[in-house]
Amino acid sequence: MKKQKIVAIENEHLNKADSRTIDEIIQALDKIDHIPVYSPDLHWFEQMILNEKQQYQKKLIRDLSLFFIIAAFILTGIIVSLSHKPIVFIVLQAAGIIFTASYTGLRFSRKVNDI
Amino acid sequence: MDDIIKSAKQGDHIAFAILFKENYPFLVKYLMKITMNPDAAEELAQETMTKCVQKLQLYNGESKFSTWLISIATNTYIDHCRKKKREKEWHLQEESFRKLKWHFESRNEEWNDTLSALGKLPEEVRIPIILKHYYGYPYEEIGKMLRISAGTVKSRVHNGIMSVRRELKIDEEAENRSNRERASKQGRF
Known part of the structure; x- marks a missing residue:
């Protein structure tokens, strides 16, 4: 009973100290909130949005072109190897599978070790 | 919307x-x-x-x-x-x-010292404290924002508050005050 009372008093003391700390934090952050912030005009924001959209579109087109070029290159290689040297095709496929499996296994075991 | x-x-x-x-x-x-x-x-x-x-x-x-x-x-x-x-x-x-x-x-x-104390905290502790106690977001929402569990947010906020308390020496102040009060009470009797 006495122990419970002591714990209750200690908790009350802790809560008071916590709420005082929180009050201090809020007051300190309030000071930052009162710093005036210069907001650019509407035209600046509009220009920024237009520029960003243009850049995003350019990047999308560039990435897609790169993807299609690489895809075409790989596909051509595979088709040529399949039609002219099937053994090369099989070796390439086997190497691809082994590489993917070992890479995935390695990453997975690293993650498990990290945990 | x-x-x-x-x-x-x-x-x-x-x-x-x-x-x-x-x-x-x-x-x-x-x-x-x-x-x-x-x-x-x-x-x-x-x-x-x-x-x-x-x-x-x-x-x-x-x-x-x-x-x-x-x-x-x-x-x-x-x-x-x-x-x-x-x-x-x-x-x-x-x-x-x-x-x-x-x-x-x-x-x-x-x-003030509180801002210094807040600044000394690592960002993963300072951010939940600000979101919780200044902006009033619930632990679950902060967890979603930071992509961590609500429990982790709660413990980070708690540990952060404890660090600020230690930095500001609020515990010592409170202890001194209660000692003074006790001493004055004893003096009265």
């Missing part, structure tokens, strides 16, 4: 610009609190807005637009911190505080 957000989502640049202009001061002030650095806050605010331009289609209106902005800004800041740590270009604490201190001095306001 707000009409202005709907228009922005449909590609209306002016609606988008109005939305950003309305939220810009709020965003910069939030970033100032978590970075404790006004220059970094402005840079991050602009980066956050460029990310918003790309991601607005993903905003579903479940939370307030300002909450969504805060969430993107917070993750942008955390990514920056990780990169900086990796590049080992982490500035000294005093250096990043200098500009904020200058702002305080120019407004005849005093820089």
Whole structure:
């Protein structure tokens, strides 16, 4: 009973100290909130949005072109190897599978070790 | 969902610009609190807005637009911190505080120990404290923003408050005060 009372008093003391700390934090952050912030005009924001959209579109087109070029290159290689040297095709496929499996296994075991 | 957000989502640049202009001061002030650095806050605010331009289609209106902005800004800041740590270009604490201190001095306001104590906390602790106790977000929402569990948020907030308490020596003050009160009571009898 006495122990419970002591714990209750200690908790009350802790809560008071916590709420005082929180009050201090809020007051300190309030000071930052009162710093005036210069907001650019509407035209600046509009220009920024237009520029960003243009850049995003350019990047999308560039990435897609790169993807299609690489895809075409790989596909051509595979088709040529399949039609002219099937053994090369099989070796390439086997190497691809082994590489993917070992890479995935390695990453997975690293993650498990990290945990 | 707000009409202005709907228009922005449909590609209306002016609606988008109005939305950003309305939220810009709020965003910069939030970033100032978590970075404790006004220059970094402005840079991050602009980066956050460029990310918003790309991601607005993903905003579903479940939370307030300002909450969504805060969430993107917070993750942008955390990514920056990780990169900086990796590049080992982490500035000294005093250096990043200098500009904020200058702002305080120019407004005849005093820089206080609480701000220093907050600044000393790591960003993964400072951010949940600000979101919880200044902006009043629940633990679950903060967890969603930071992509961590609500329990982790709770423990980070608790540990952070304890660190600030230790830094401000609030426990010692309280102890001294209770000792004084006890002594005065004993003197009375």
